Amino acid sequence: MERWSTPRDVLHIWSFCAILDNLQCVKHHRRVKPPLPAKTDDHPRPAGSLKRLNPRPRAARRQYADGPAVRESRCEGKQLTRHPRFPRAEWLARRARILGCAASLVHEDERRIMLLHTSWGDAWQLPGGGHDDGEDLWRTAVRETFEETGLAMPEVPELPAVDWGVHPEGVPEVFALFKGPLVDAGSVEVRLSDEHDAWRMLTADEWAPLVPPRQARVLAAATGVLLGGRCPYLREAGHLADVP
Template identity: 35%
Template sequence: MDLLPFEEYAASLHRKRASAGVLFRDGDGRVLLVETTYKSTWEIPGGAVDAGEAPWRAAVREVAEELRLHRPLGRLLVIDHLPADGPMPEGLAFVFDGGLVTAEEVAGIDPTDPEIRSVGLHTPDAARRLVKPALARRIESALDALVAGEVALCESGRPVTP
């Protein structure tokens, strides 16, 4: 078997997109969602990981851009494999713990990012109706991971055992 020169091998490797989100919740178990201006479904704060950027740095950057919140990032809760979907290539979504927020803190958020229309705290049931099904499952997996003290490995938000 002939091996490719290292440079050709490296150039042939598949590239994956990556996103990083942060799960904030309040003492009543509601989760913080952002209403975006560019699509009909809501999201958790976060976004695309830039080239050369670590997912945890992307999570901190996105929260600062979207919510103007500057808080320490908690532990990793979810790694989710996302299949290709229309124009979006296969990817990985990371969800980190943002910790607890109060309703007063959320009410004080004045998003200046043009991508964000509004923010709000929603029960998991209400969130399930506002976000895409895969994100609803990812949020549920993240909430379960908080209780279990483990990282949830998922495929389209569904927990898997490797």
């Protein structure tokens, strides 16, 4: 019988035995591992023991993406809303429509504010107007201010007030009032458009009896920002705490 006497032979035998022991352990572990209990009300399966499956079949998922299905939003097990699904074009057509308007607060050191008198009626307005397609509200304020007064806006946009309300025609409207140029009422050159025939600079308190109440509240809020306050978010020209 041949003897295994060299150190290399002994190392080979030891490695082979170690591999056999590991295989036996793995085999024994697989054999004695108990099966998962059946899922019942008294004995639910452990969390993570089953692969999570999409509860909706593939056909239902396609229908859900096309539109007829209804998606339910849930938070902590509570149903919040039901969102109908529509084709993209129909979804866009159903989106809420709002009007966007912007104006500038042309002012001077004494906190007097410039308003323009309309040529088509007896009304005083801030320089501004509605936004055009593809135009953000800052560009609207820059364009309208130059068209109606010939004045250039500052390079950095600042917001003295933002107001959310409803247009007289019943359409929701967002109004952004940007800080306009600081001018000297005695030397400023104003070039009016055909929409206006005069301009004046008064304080917010002086303008209050000459303008509608909503406009007077916006001017008062904007004056507070000129004095160092923060830009308020208004609803119907009133602070949220004061508006029901």
